Amino acid sequence: MQEVVEHYSHGALEDSILQALDHSGKNLKKLKPQDLSAIDEFHLRGRMATTELAEEIALMPGTKVLDIGCGIGGASRHLASEFGCFVQGIDLTEEYCSVARSLTALTDLEKQISYFHGDALDLPFEDNSFDVVWTQHASMNISDKGQMLKEAYRVLKPGGYMALYDILSNSEKELHYPVPWAMSAAQSFLVTGGKLHTLLEHAGFRLHSWKDCSGQALEWFEGVLMRIQEEGRPQLGYHLLLGDRFSEMAANQLKNLKENRIMVVQAVALRPSSS
Numbered sequence: 224m225q226e227v228v229e230h231y232s233h234g235a236l237e238d239s240i241l242q243a244l245d246h247s248g249k250n251l252k253k254l255k256p257q258d259l260s261a262i263d264e265f266h267l268r269g270r271m272a273t274t275e276l277a278e279e280i281a282l283m284p285g286t287k288v289l290d291i292g293c294g295i296g297g298a299s300r301h302l303a304s305e306f307g308c309f310v311q312g313i314d315l316t317e318e319y320c321s322v323a324r325s326l327t328a329l330t331d332l333e334k335q336i337s338y339f340h341g342d343a344l345d346l347p348f349e350d351n352s353f354d355v356v357w358t359q360h361a362s363m364n365i366s367d368k369g370q371m372l373k374e375a376y377r378v379l380k381p382g383g384y385m386a387l388y389d390i391l392s393n394s395e396k397e398l399h400y401p402v403p404w405a406m407s408a409a410q411s412f413l414v415t416g417g418k419l420h421t422l423l424e425h426a427g428f429r430l431h432s433w434k435d436c437s438g439q440a441l442e443w444f445e446g447v448l449m450r451i452q453e454e455g456r457p458q459l460g461y462h463l464l465l466g467d468r469f470s471e472m473a474a475n476q477l478k479n480l481k482e483n484r485i486m487v488v489q490a491v492a493l494r495p496s497s498s
């Protein structure tokens with residue numbers, strides 16, 4: 224677990240984001256959540272994926288959402304600003320929680336969002352607390368997915384949705400490393416779609432919808448890399464999160480997608496009302 228925290232910890236992330244925003248001409252006193260989307264939606268297909276997942280579930284003003292592995296808070300700010308949700312985010316990486324809080328304050332959304340430093344395997348929340356449990360690109364770092372889903376189910380209200388957007392394994396073939404979520408296989412715990420389906424059912428969920436987004440993810444990622452090739456790295460981008468090995472990780476991500484070693488899935492599961 225410490226390895227995962229070390230993988231994501233940067234040391235001076237907030238300063239480098241604020242500097243990049245400043246250099247790209249953003250007014251920090253009037254920052255909007257969408258000004259951050261080139262960095263704070265730390266998953267394939269960025270904000271588009273967040274918007275699509277949100278459309279799959281019934282979000283309304285006041286809907287209580289838990290974002291597991293919230294990172295620096297892109298989805299939480301999107302759900303709060305676009306849908307009026309109240310969001311609690313939890314993340315293992317303390318620095319990400321701290322950056323998430325600062326960016327949320329700068330976008331004036333602190334009344335709707337709070338962040339907790341903690342582990343998805345031991346959620347510090349009461350049973351039946353949330354209308355929606357949300358997670359994007361976090362379970363790849365979690366080996367005990369059964370426990371993660373058990374905790375998600377426990378804190379979700381009966382009748383509530385679990386919304387997932389994750390990278391899964393697609394074949395027996397080893398991945399090319401490093402990848403954006405792991406330097407080596409020691410920090411990466413991908414399961415197949417079949418296995419995830421079984422784990423969801425074992426936790427008590429009923430599958431509501433399932434969408435393979437791998438083709439769209441490949442197309443989107445090729446576009447991101449092509450823009451970097453043509454125009455250079457943008458001020459604000461994933462390279463700020465991933466550091467020196469960004470290019471290598473990006474090249475491997477592309478190869479893993481092209482060679483069908485990974486797949487990208489959006490899934491929504493229901494905690495049935497009578498269980």
Ligand SMILES: C[S@@+](CC[C@H](N)C(=O)[O-])C[C@H]1O[C@@H](n2cnc3c(N)ncnc32)[C@H](O)[C@@H]1O
Nearest residue numbers: 264265266292293294314315316342343361364
């Ligand atoms: C690739 S980032 C995705 C962040 C965010 N969900 C997003 O899409 O922008 C993966 C995140 O999962 C978090 N994470 C990994 N294992 C975790 C665990 N056991 N409990 C909570 N967070 C975890 C990491 O700290 C990291 O912030």
